[in-house]
Amino acid sequence: MNTTLNPNVYKNQIIDIQKRKYNKEFTKVINRITVLAVVLTFLLIFAPVATDIYIHAANYEGQYGVSDEEALGAEANNRALPLIFVDGILDNVLKPTVEILTGKEGSEFGAIHKAIMELDLNSSFSNAHTVLKTIAAFWVLITATTHMIQSIGQGQNATECVYKFFIEFSVTAMFIIQAENIMTALTQLGQLIASAFGEEALNYTANVTSEEILTTITGKDDGGVFWFVQAICAFFIPWVVSVFAGCIAKLAAIQILLEIAIRKMFAPLAVADIYKEGLRSPGVRYMKKYFACILRLSVCVFICLMIADSISAMFNTTLESGASIGQCFDYLFGLLTVEISAGLLMFKAGEFANDAVGV
């Protein structure tokens, strides 16, 4: 019997096809409902935020040790999200980066600086550090002995050669033993310069408030849901760019701090040949490079200072004398250009520091 001609089988196949079609349609409808639900949830979440922002501000304050009760009562809790966006645009690069670079007391970013800079090699990595020191001492012994044998071979006075051997060995050994202290002294010197710059940068206050910028662009500094959505749309991209610029700057800062820790760790090996060529020896060059590395912190803080100075000059007169919306946007994008350029320039800070120290 030919099954393809069986009307029941044919009917079943049609039902199957229809079922699959209905399933597809059903999935489509579900997908659309899901998207709608997500949009509605988004609106529901942000609608109360439009009139009375408190979650973000409370968390922000909480990070700095303010209790929730204090934070909830603080004026900052009533800041609208667009205002927080504008605050971020003004501060995202400057303050966190300077805090990392200078290790400001009581700040979460300053803690990163402290964690790396106050690393005690003798306790944290005592075994590895001792191994490095031993290798360095061994290396000095070999080099000094080789020099002594060479000098004796060249016909120099044997007693003089032995004296020279002892001087070479003791001078270098002193550097190896004291390497960490020398590095710490150089670090403190570098930090002194960086914190002097940092103090000026952290004392910077913009000549314009976030409320003024928001009012210029949106017409008011608070409003209903539609104003809120418009304001968020207006400031979202600049805010994202400023967060991005801030990340670049923080990345550069953390790289410098890690480089300092690495150079500090391997210093005993580098100073093993410091006696040989005096100021031109690889050991001194290593120390200069280490100082240049610390100086990079100062260069980066100075770049932040230049950002602050430029922003200050940028907003100095224009907004006070009544800027148009277009002008205000121009200034915001000018500000972002400065922030990103400065963030990228921080990766070049090593070049400037090396030139300054002469390595």
Next chain:
Amino acid sequence: MPLIQKKNKEKIINRLSVLAIALAFCFIFAPFFRIEAYYYQDEDLNMRDSTDNSIVATISPGGGYVDVNTGEAWDNPDAPKPLAETMGDEILQGVLNDTTDLLTGNSTGPLAAVYTAAIEQDVTNTFSTVYMILKNVGAMWCLGIAISHIFTNLERGLDPMECTYKALTEIAIAGIFIMYLGKMMGKITEIGTLINSTIGTAANTLSTELTGEKLLELITGETKGDILWEFKAVIMLILPWVITKTMKILANFVAVQILFEVAIRKMFAPLAVADIYQEGMRSPGARYFKKFLACLLRLGLSIFICIIAGDVLQLVYSLPATDAGTFFGMIFAVISVELACITLMFKTSQFANDVTGVN
């Protein structure tokens, strides 16, 4: 329902969804469409130019506005330019004139503040406390080098008195450099800015008969229209406009980085000149001076590139644009020249270093 009809229905639904999203977008951004207005109303209802805040038209007693320069009545001053016209103006204006203005210090935009902060103000005076710390570290470093040279020379068997004289001379010369460094760097900056401003005088403002209005007529057949016409015009111009804006951002990045570099090198000079006595013109200190000059020359080179590219663009603009096709061909030629010019600006450090003889 037949499959074809169903597909058509889906297509219609999709198009309606896109239209709904576009309308929502327009609704959100509608107030910001006024950004394109070159003029804005101040508190006294006078019309001001948004670029320099000057009054361009005053409100007349009988209503309407009167142009302050010509005394003629304005037809409809409240009507902002169509967004497409502003975009056209910006595409035609390009990026070169703005970049030249920024690098020569003639800019009136927000980034003029960067030129003021980096070149016009003396950073060594502004941050004098930190500069003094750097000078002290430089002096200390110079002293350390001199003492180390005394020991090296004594070890070589030189006369102790001679060694002391040499060290004193070394300290004195390096000391003079450190003391008068601010003035020396100031003079080098003056020489650099003189070169740059002299090159800058050769800059010509791009002149073309094409205006945003004519351009709209070329590509759409009309100079003004309803919202659909504006959408059509905006969509036609969006690509060249986005490219122009991106190039502007890139050009600003280069300019801001060069300006910041000048300030950084000026600030950290005291550390670099500490060993200037050591090897004369080959010393790291002398090299630092040359690099500083090279950095200033980068400004001049960038201005020069902009001027040459501007002359090329003038030739392109002199070609007749009779229809949309020739216009877009012309615009993409302009964009190519500008892009080449900006990528070349990134390489100016190489040229400047070659000119001053440092690598």
